[in-house]
Amino acid sequence: MNQRSSNLLDEALGLDEVIEPWPLRGQVVAIEDQVETSGSFVLHHLLKRSLSPNSSNVTIFIAFSQPFSHYDRILRKLGCNLVSQRDNSRFFFFDMLKLQCPDGDEGITPEGGLIALYGKIHKTISALPEISWKNVSIIIDDLSLMEVAANGSSDYVLDFLHYCRTLTSEFDCSLITLNHEDIYSSEDRPTFFIQMEYLADILIKAEPLATGLATDVHGQLTVSNKGRNKVSNFHFKVKENVVECFYPGRS
Amino acid sequence: MAESICRALRDGALEGELAPALTIKDSVASPFALQVFSHVLSQLFSSILAGKSQSRGLVVVSFSRSPSFYLDLLKNKGTDIASSNNQIQILDCYSDPLGWKDQLAGSRNFTALSNEVLVSSTAIVFREVKHMDKLYNSIIELGKGLVGGGKIRFSIAIDSVDEMLRHAPVSSVARFLSNLRSHDQISSIFWLLHSDLHEARVTAVLEYLSSIVASLEPSHQLANGQRGDLENFSLIKHNSKKGKFHVRFKKRNGRVRVMSEEVHIELSGINFTSLPSEGAINQGLVPKVQFSLQLSEKERIDKANVVLPFEHQGNGKPIQIYDGRRSLVDGKHERPFAAVENVQTNENCGSGEIIYYRDSDDEMPDSDEDPDDDLDI
Numbered sequence: 001m002n003q004r005s006s007n008l009l010d011e012a013l014g015l016d017e018v019i020e021p022w023p024l025r026g027q028v029v030a031i032e033d034q035v036e037t038s039g040s041f042v043l044h045h046l047l048k049r050s051l052s053p054n055s056s057n058v059t060i061f062i063a064f065s066q067p068f069s070h071y072d073r074i075l076r077k078l079g080c081n082l083v084s085q086r087d088n089s090r091f092f093f094f095d096m097l098k099l100q101c102p103d104g105d106e107g108i109t110p111e112g113g114l115i116a117l118y119g120k121i122h123k124t125i126s127a128l129p130e131i132s133w134k135n136v137s138i139i140i141d142d143l144s145l146m147e148v149a150a151n152g153s154s155d156y157v158l159d160f161l162h163y164c165r166t167l168t169s170e171f172d173c174s175l176i177t178l179n180h181e182d183i184y185s186s187e188d189r190p191t192f193f194i195q196m197e198y199l200a201d202i203l204i205k206a207e208p209l210a211t212g213l214a215t216d217v218h219g220q221l222t223v224s225n226k227g228r229n230k231v232s233n234f235h236f237k238v239k240e241n242v243v244e245c246f247y248p249g250r251s
Numbered sequence: 252m253a254e255s256i257c258r259a260l261r262d263g264a265l266e267g268e269l270a271p272a273l274t275i276k277d278s279v280a281s282p283f284a285l286q287v288f289s290h291v292l293s294q295l296f297s298s299i300l301a302g303k304s305q306s307r308g309l310v311v312v313s314f315s316r317s318p319s320f321y322l323d324l325l326k327n328k329g330t331d332i333a334s335s336n337n338q339i340q341i342l343d344c345y346s347d348p349l350g351w352k353d354q355l356a357g358s359r360n361f362t363a364l365s366n367e368v369l370v371s372s373t374a375i376v377f378r379e380v381k382h383m384d385k386l387y388n389s390i391i392e393l394g395k396g397l398v399g400g401g402k403i404r405f406s407i408a409i410d411s412v413d414e415m416l417r418h419a420p421v422s423s424v425a426r427f428l429s430n431l432r433s434h435d436q437i438s439s440i441f442w443l444l445h446s447d448l449h450e451a452r453v454t455a456v457l458e459y460l461s462s463i464v465a466s467l468e469p470s471h472q473l474a475n476g477q478r479g480d481l482e483n484f485s486l487i488k489h490n491s492k493k494g495k496f497h498v499r500f501k502k503r504n505g506r507v508r509v510m511s512e513e514v515h516i517e518l519s520g521i522n523f524t525s526l527p528s529e530g531a532i533n534q535g536l537v538p539k540v541q542f543s544l545q546l547s548e549k550e551r552i553d554k555a556n557v558v559l560p561f562e563h564q565g566n567g568k569p570i571q572i573y574d575g576r577r578s579l580v581d582g583k584h585e586r587p588f589a590a591v592e593n594v595q596t597n598e599n600c601g602s603g604e605i606i607y608y609r610d611s612d613d614e615m616p617d618s619d620e621d622p623d624d625d626l627d628i
Contacts, residue, residue, distance in 0.1 A: 118355075159351075169345075224487075229491070
């Protein structure tokens, strides 16, 4: 039932058919959202699809935003048990909520900060059997909080993201990130934000409707899939256990 | 026109002059610079292999993409990479630009993978992208390794200057590019730039350094802050596959030539076509709905034939308007045919009519008076 209602999103991402090997392998997926339309549901959906029993995917979740219990609760409602996935080494949770990079150049040490985080991710993937490498998804929630943890140094975060991207070339894994558009909208030139748009192979934007608030529709999703040269747009409604995606006028 | 760019790079530099330099710039609204860059790169490399260009080797300085991306690109274009090792070298500033892997390996938290050196014969890893001088020296060394010393020239492709500008100030990058252009073994140089990542002055500096500036713009400008309605989405969809390609050449004689084309992005690659007329572009913008928004030829003629019920038709003649009080027959006789005279008779398959029945005889004929004039507000 979950599959049917999220079908439009899966279709736009290429997840509607076979998910082994992972269709998003080697790609960077950037999710952008706003306060009125949170894009976390896309993150949860991708996490759920990646931990599906039909696949042997491994997910490395880098959390700057919420603790493990939060995601455990949400994924349970979607029908996925994160605790057992973690015990089965299919789900690795890196709790970064307390990460505070040291100021200035001391942040650039292998011991602390984002360099160490990169090293940890690299080590985790290398430890897996080679055949599983392309089935690894790295999920980061979310980039704006990573910037905060890095004391506002967007350059440092961009360096880290670059190295994460090298992981997608090296291991053929996928990288999924979430960022908030309205945080950067007041800047003249939201470089950090735009940079992610260039890096992304698939861009998913969650925005409010042009017509404003509605009870039946929470917002609209625009999925730009550069690899397939395809752009899709549809409405969504986030319910308790599922997200419904539908074309305008057909809820 | 893309041909002209490739030709300019192929012809290369004249003795004692700066090498031709191309900036390929785009923005998020039409992010096709990479496709154009790849196209130019594969064309130039084909000429190098065929011996048709001044340069005898190509050095690719890759920041944004892994070396295997370029090798696969050239392989897909039919180039035999294995046998052309001595004509292309890639300076890999992608895999470990800041030396993080080295640092981590040093602290034993890290195991470098052996498959990282898969492409080692064609790619050299560069780990100090913050040092422009070392970068310069590495590029020259690689190039000389390809073509030897002396007078033989090689070309350079940089993907992309944005990464360089993140790691070094614009003055260093400008000096770096300028030095490359003045080196007497460099035939041509081109680079990729995302204009919305930098201040306007930075883009301007790079444009001044270039003899050719190729910019990509969206076919249709989107109104800001108006995301999300159906019309905007069809524009976004249109813009994701097409764009405008403007090229500005600075010629040796001081003249500047400006040309424009349309680019189409397909899965197989990029196509350049001449710009269509405005009408054709607008046709594609009509939103896809279930009723017909177009007029057929017959409908268009009928529409043109309708005599509008205004008092003044603008041709100096007073007009009697059928105001619903006279009989239909009288009305027809008095309808002027002046407006219809110019219509070709062989296509007069029926003039349009506006039939108007007045509600009651008490109403005055239509006049120019504003009916709201008697309101006392």
